[in-house]
Amino acid sequence: IEDNMTPFDRLGEKTLHNLIDTFYSLVAQHPDLAPIFPKDLTETARKQKQFLTQYLGGPPLYTEEHGHPMLRARHMPHPVTPTRARAWLSCMNEAMDKSGLTGPLRDEFYSRLYLTAQHMINTPDSGE
Template sequence: EEKASMYERIGEELLHRLVDQFYKNVKNDPDLSPIFPDDLTETARKQKQFLTQFLGGPPLYTEEHGHPMLRKRHLPFPITPTRAKAWLRCMERAMDEVNFHGPLRDVFYYRLTLTAQHMVNTPEE
């Protein structure tokens, strides 16, 4: 018998609240806001799709946008080690703000640290 995916255990409602809170934090982050669009509605929509499949849920991102190729899609943006740390800090704060705690959070956050490191494409300015 298949165990429930991380996506099912977290649930769509919490995941969506987390992503919305995350982009509020991004908007207020001086290292990150300059490289993001002013309107983050579409960015948040895509991130919900991506994280759904990242956590073992339905492949919503791929269905609409094709293979994620995340590193390649991030190449237009100068992602320094400082920005990767800022991204992770915004996520950690968002997890606290939506009251997401426990082992599921820890595994999810750990996986995000690996992906964030992989996105770094520019040395420190």
């Protein structure tokens, strides 16, 4: 049965939610990221829980409430520079450490996020 578990099943909802809450507490303190995020990250974290649940093969919670993710388009109003992509990934890496994620599950999740983060870049570092 372990063979057909999704990454979402393997991680578990509780760990995923804890990871995301930890991640946004780091984003809120990061000098390159905090300025482009809302002060109150409650709603952002709620949407990210929905999104990452479906990204990891769990139920399509994000799409049910918000429609097709169109993630790159939804980031266009926000200047996502290479520096901010690195900062986002470093907050995620630290949140993964703090949430006790290890092994191949962590490595595969992080690798996918790395690629998605590169895809979100929409502004050069010099362009701001």
